[in-house]
Amino acid sequence: MRRFIASESVTEGHPDKVCDRISDAILDECLKQDKNARVACETVTSTGLVLVVGEISTTAYAPVEQIVRQTIKEIGYDDPNIGFDYSNVAVLTSLIEQSPDIAQGVNSAQEFKSTNDKYDQIGAGDQGIIFGYADNETEEYLPVSINYAHKLAQRLTEVRKNKVLDYLRPDGKTQVTVEYDDDKLVRIDNIVISAQHTEDVSLEQIREDIINEVIKKVIDPSLIDENTKIYVNPTGKFVIGGPKGDSGLTGRKIIVDTYGGYSKSGGGAFSGKDPTKVDRSAAYMARYAAKNMVAAGLAEKLEIGISYAIGVAHPLSIYVDSFGTGKYEDERLLEIVKENFDFRPQAIIDNLDLLRPIYKNTSSYGHFGRNNPEFTWEALDKVEELKKY
């Protein structure tokens, strides 16, 4: 049976990603000064405008306006001709403290009253359903399609920043559809790339350059055949871009951030959230668990699903699905997960060392599948222990 699996990614200049990055840069600044900061920071951008809202309780002083401008400059919106630029954008802020009603549930979880266990102290910062996933399709333990979509987006930014294609502008999107025969990867069926550019370059030129400098530099040529369809800037023109072509909001690329439609999503966003928010920290832990389980040979692919109640430390439920690829029954795999990974928020924070200013770099090209050393949830340091099963 032939199956097609598609995934997309976007560059750091995509308007939603500009927002994710700003939210995470503000989070980082708070954590740098105050490990106990509670941060829920949302950003919105539209033509000429950035608005930062949310709930932040901290002793830190985060100079929001400067962080916003600096982040936009780093992304590359540094010229008024692009239609959005760091020095001319309006920056509005409306931040308040975390609701004391929420804080009381997070600061002292239901269980803590009776157990006094340090890992029972922090209650989940919200209810929610969270998934983690890994498979052995790629070195990154990610499905091929999302992996390539990210690599293409990264490469788009690289050739822009190192001026190999000096007419590129920061905004861009990629999409890769792979064909499977049952579970066997056969070929790439199609690739879509849209890249913002200056006015003075032809569509033919862009097409040729993107194929040579981006697609060919990233994709294994054996996966491309004469029927692979390649769409470069299919609208014909992409001069207007960034927040001038499309408004952006934090948390609107949650499938790009995770598994590209290959695994489920509980709906929670990551950027701008400190790790008492289980939407983020439990998703990191679930990825960590799934990746180590797969790397230890306990399954070829593994999805872990967890649910929480606000103000309660322990997950309400955990399940695993190995899609029939497990070395043991799923019931047994679940036991192994539970024995080796602790999903209470404080345990996650400690075990993955999450109270560090590491989040800005997570915000684009995937929270998973990149081996930056500070991305502790990608470490394979549980594999040895898990091999004993």
Next chain:
Amino acid sequence: MRRFIASESVTEGHPDKVCDRISDAILDECLKQDKNARVACETVTSTGLVLVVGEISTTAYAPVEQIVRQTIKEIGYDDPNIGFDYSNVAVLTSLIEQSPDIAQGVNSAQEFKSTNDKYDQIGAGDQGIIFGYADNETEEYLPVSINYAHKLAQRLTEVRKNKVLDYLRPDGKTQVTVEYDDDKLVRIDNIVISAQHTEDVSLEQIREDIINEVIKKVIDPSLIDENTKIYVNPTGKFVIGGPKGDSGLTGRKIIVDTYGGYSKSGGGAFSGKDPTKVDRSAAYMARYAAKNMVAAGLAEKLEIGISYAIGVAHPLSIYVDSFGTGKYEDERLLEIVKENFDFRPQAIIDNLDLLRPIYKNTSSYGHFGRNNPEFTWEALDKVEELKKY
């Protein structure tokens, strides 16, 4: 094998849902006056503030400020003591026209140049991956957990509005975890409800009332046993709520809007988007196809996945997965879907009659599984035809 599946929902007073509703109310006003309106409308709300941004090209005049206040009033934020109210909130607007570079791709798709077929005219408004799902677990052709989560959220709003529980305020969340034995629904493992309330009522009172007036009125008692855990307001207090407790953004409840983590998501949001945006229209069509296929007995559960390129009318790929429950192989089911459902944007718009002001009501309690007659994508009018297979 025991499995736990959790899903959540929120009331119309949840801050993200306030935004979804405002975005869809503005979309409706545009479509009422101008069927050709192109609308991408995003809303953000925070303490005392609503900001509406996006890209709208239309001949309609939509009085944004009035629509915002009216929508907030209908939801029930009508008293300054709630911390957010329609008459005192600041309303900011920053709307521009759709990018002409995007419009050229949407107005005249790649295929149209050669075919001149009317259904080839409109190009997809964006690239993207879209899923549709249905199963026969409930009358609504939705999984039990998301179905109950929505019914609980609806009931919460009902007892607030009809004053059965007159201390309730508009914000609220629900979550239901069901237990399966393999694929058989066994029981409800836990229910989480957080409901905003006035200061003068005790947690015990709220707990008792929510159990009696909400949970017992909604959930089949045979699914509840003595081990079913019920959490009502687990933080202990939920007086501060709405945009004062948590900022809200359009498109941040995409899993609540769809299948509650039971099916995959491509990541696209619905509210505020006119149907040339395939994120919305193709998701409606995919649901319509999946639901009719299941109702015709062609599968017990069916997921349909579709991908698009911006400015191209035809989907780049379609797949179906019946999880082994199909009457035929998935390959054959896919053929049946392709023979009976046309996923080009203009075909979807015509066949589901989507250029009507019907969107405000979609914005809460699920875009799927509700039988409002204007929700054409829930109609079972293809079942007879599909039964012939």
